[in-house]
Amino acid sequence: MTVDEVSLFLALLAVLTEAGVLAGAVLAAGGRVVPTLGRARDAALAAVGPQALALAFAIAAVSMAGSLYFSEVANFTPCRLCWYQRICMYPLVPLLGIAAWRRDLAIRPYGIVLALSGLAISSYHVLLERVPSLESSSVCEVSNPCTLIWVERLGYLTIPAMALSGFAGIALLLLIARERR
Amino acid sequence: MTATQRRNRTRARNAPPPSRSTWLWVGLVTVVIGAALIAVFASRDSSSPSQPGVAQTRPVQITGAPLPALGSGADPAVGLPIPEVQGAGFDGTPLAITRDGRPKLVMFVAHWCPHCQREVPLIVAHLRTATVPAGVDLFAVSTAASDARPNFPPSAWLADEGWGVRTLVDSASSEASAAFGVSGFPFFVAVDANGNVVARTSGEISMDTFDGLVARAAGRDDRAPDPTLPVR
Numbered sequence: 533m534t535v536d537e538v539s540l541f542l543a544l545l546a547v548l549t550e551a552g553v554l555a556g557a558v559l560a561a562g563g564r565v566v567p568t569l570g571r572a573r574d575a576a577l578a579a580v581g582p583q584a585l586a587l588a589f590a591i592a593a594v595s596m597a598g599s600l601y602f603s604e605v606a607n608f609t610p611c612r613l614c615w616y617q618r619i620c621m622y623p624l625v626p627l628l629g630i631a632a633w634r635r636d637l638a639i640r641p642y643g644i645v646l647a648l649s650g651l652a653i654s655s656y657h658v659l660l661e662r663v664p665s666l667e668s669s670s671v672c673e674v675s676n677p678c679t680l681i682w683v684e685r686l687g688y689l690t691i692p693a694m695a696l697s698g699f700a701g702i703a704l705l706l707l708i709a710r711e712r713r
Numbered sequence: 714m715t716a717t718q719r720r721n722r723t724r725a726r727n728a729p730p731p732s733r734s735t736w737l738w739v740g741l742v743t744v745v746i747g748a749a750l751i752a753v754f755a756s757r758d759s760s761s762p763s764q765p766g767v768a769q770t771r772p773v774q775i776t777g778a779p780l781p782a783l784g785s786g787a788d789p790a791v792g793l794p795i796p797e798v799q800g801a802g803f804d805g806t807p808l809a810i811t812r813d814g815r816p817k818l819v820m821f822v823a824h825w826c827p828h829c830q831r832e833v834p835l836i837v838a839h840l841r842t843a844t845v846p847a848g849v850d851l852f853a854v855s856t857a858a859s860d861a862r863p864n865f866p867p868s869a870w871l872a873d874e875g876w877g878v879r880t881l882v883d884s885a886s887s888e889a890s891a892a893f894g895v896s897g898f899p900f901f902v903a904v905d906a907n908g909n910v911v912a913r914t915s916g917e918i919s920m921d922t923f924d925g926l927v928a929r930a931a932g933r934d935d936r937a938p939d940p941t942l943p944v945r
Contacts, residue, residue, distance in 0.1 A: 533752075533753065534756060536756040537752045537753050537756040538752070540751070540752040540755055540756050541748055541749050541751075541752035541753075544748035544751060544752060545745065545748055548744060548748065579734065579736075579737055580737065582734060583734050583737055583738070587741075606861070607861050608861065664827040664828060664831070665917075669897075669916050670828050670916040670917035671828060671896075671897035671898065671915045671916035671917075672823060672825075672826035672827065672828050672829065672897055672898040672899075673897060674857065674890075674895060674896065674897060674898065677826065677827075679826075679827045679828070680825055680826070680827070680862070680863065681827070681863055682862070682863060684863075
């Protein structure tokens, strides 16, 4: 697959994750008010909750693989903020993998903290990409500024925007993770 | 029908229906495969624009001592002679930035830098109406070009912006940029008629600052000092 194909594939997965997060938010908020949404929320929780750790692991693994593909195969040099996001995402892979295997819900607070930290960093990174003047100066570093947009798919999905979707998906899944019956 | 076949049929009839979790995973895998197929087919005809025959980096020859990098304090390069750069433009026409007795403003731009992408159209629009003092030469250096980075190739980007400033193409290892002590993009070097640095600055600048740099290069310090520039 070419870089274009891989980046579009990852972007589509990010859209899928965003749709899931959005649906989760609507069901969580609307379920309190509208009884039909409440029933849909309960059904979704029953279906997804027991699989949430495995799904969160899958998102983290794909995110890590995508990040390594961009840096090691496509030769897109990670910037400072990219590294901070990697620091949050990469440990989630073994942590969530082992937790999913052992069905260990005790991982939830640790995973949520990592995911929310990554979410905050990627949000700031996306903001910097859109408003480069938010940087402390209006200068591009000679080597690799954080404002540099390597990839932009579907009109808005840059690499940190995809990471943001991944972190949001992982955080939501860890919030709704339930024991299997 | 044999007894074994009958047993298998009964077992299949009595097997529990697939659980919601099974459907979840089947649906997910289907969507992922669908996304992969869409990615492959949708990317078939997309290719990055290229300009065949136009070199985006060219060898340069540098003579003279390199300038120190621009730091945050007073600029140590002010008063020092610029290194001379012999090279060529995008079309291969020889071009040189030398101590030729003419004041000049040299601008270093990188195609992938969002600040350069914002600055170039400002300068293009400004130069349509502004009058550069007679005898002052404007040069640009297209540097840090990389086909792995966005907005490549720089020749197409600058042409699209209507860039009319003579542009020297830096080498693949950005030797001209390093010789001028470039510390960030965009980067501006005002040079007086003696070939000495009058002022340097990096980052996006206002057109007042641009005019101020040109005036400094021309030796006219009658403008109000610009707070963004080191005062000399």
